[in-house]
Amino acid sequence: MNARATKKRASLLLIAPAGLLIFFFLVLPYLTIVVMSFRVPGDGTPYAPGFTTGNYLHFFSDSFFLVQTFNTLMIGAVCTLVCLLLGFPVAWQLARGNSRWRGIAYGIVLSPLLVGIVIRSYGWTIILGNNGMINRTLISMGLVDRPVGLMYNTLGIVIALSHVFLPFMILPIMSAIQGIDPSLESAARSLGASRATIIRRIILPLSMPGIQAGCILTFVLSLSAYVTPALIGGSKVKTMAVTVVDTLVDTFQWPFGSALALMLAVTGAVIVVIFARLTRMKWKVA
């Protein structure tokens, strides 16, 4: 018994370094943001002594920030929808396909994750820019006579973000579909169900946990993305994450920046919880 207690204590040494790191450099810092959001804005310094709720009042009284929060949430929602529509067929093909291309296809899906986000966003600026690939092609074909606005607007941000986070939608859905017994599909087929019916009545409901995980990941990641909207949106269109970083780094308003960041995090979290509730309920009924 005593030896066992000693062993248990010794095993704690294994988790200690990582555990302490997470506690001191993740848990405490997140609490620091909350505290910071109630600090008094400083003059020349990031913050002054004392506490206030003024930062939150500032957020709610300025329609600029409310509109921007709404727009950011919309961008997140549209990206999630686009990723779902594009990602589901690919996930299905990867999970059920057995051709020799499968390995390559899987590599292609993983490839964006191995290339830095700055490089991927840069790639999109080359494709979408006013002098970019698409506009050059359109002009040389005589379809348009001046560049179509694909960058420095919401459309460009949505296209690039959908690309950046598509793997995070595909991978969870793929593993969910892989977990479905293929004999269910053959059974349905032998009973005369069409391909569409099989997808709607069997694959979709059973892969719901994967869809849910993919949607939540994509939504949260696109809300908090910084590099892509900063490079594609330029100074014309800003998402909330870009404004937060600008507020902190360029103008040094730490308390107000914290309040902005927390408001975005809280609204995002509320939407995620509502989404999780709704999707679970809907599929229980069906």
Added chain:
Amino acid sequence: MSKTFFTIFCLLIYIFLLAPIVVVVLASFNAGAFLTFPPQGLSFRWYVVFFHNEVFWRAIKTSFWIAGVTTVISCIIGTMAAIYHVQFAGKLKETVRVAMMAPLLLPEVLTAIALLFFVYTIGIGTQTVLPMIIGHVLITLPFVFINVSASLETYDVSWTMAARSLGAGPFTRFRRIMLPLIKPGVIGGALFAFIISFDVFTISFMLKSVGMSTLPLQLYDYLRTNFTPEAAAVSSLSVFLTLVVVVVTEKFLGLKIHRF
């Protein structure tokens, strides 16, 4: 008919996934002074410009040593945590998993802000490279943890027992029995840690010390004001280095990646 349509649809998505990366590599061979399509002839001109650019080389060196240090630290503490998680955690297993995965699940920008405030509050500040390394270790830890945990799940504890009954101490048991068996997981985790640390932007952006720059930071800085294909040459080299690291690791060390 519908099957052909489906295949074409998927093919288009694969093209979409590869497009920006391929375009960057193509653009790097552009002979013209600006990024234009179609490229004005092929040339290595921008690679030559980049090879003479001191600033980018310094950034690449910085990125390499930061990623190296991060990988070593992350691998050691991540492997320890994974061993605890799989073999000793008991009822705490799920709690440990959530805590270790937290840096991956929380938005990177929030984590970066939180760390920035924290290092200033406790007085370290960003004068040294320490905050950035802490941030990188934090963000790479989940990848090591998940890979090592996955290979430990198939590790049979009776092997450790057998070694112990033959008189092997804990370190010998780890080095001679467990480590060789979980090696693919550790290497997979190390690979991911290195690549993630090499590429991570937001954490580095918030926590960098004055005058210090990693490759993604330097590239971002450059892209805000310049439009020459030099950035494409730098990016292509970075993509190529990643590819080399992945292929070499797979060929010589054996690789098993568990990501989700």
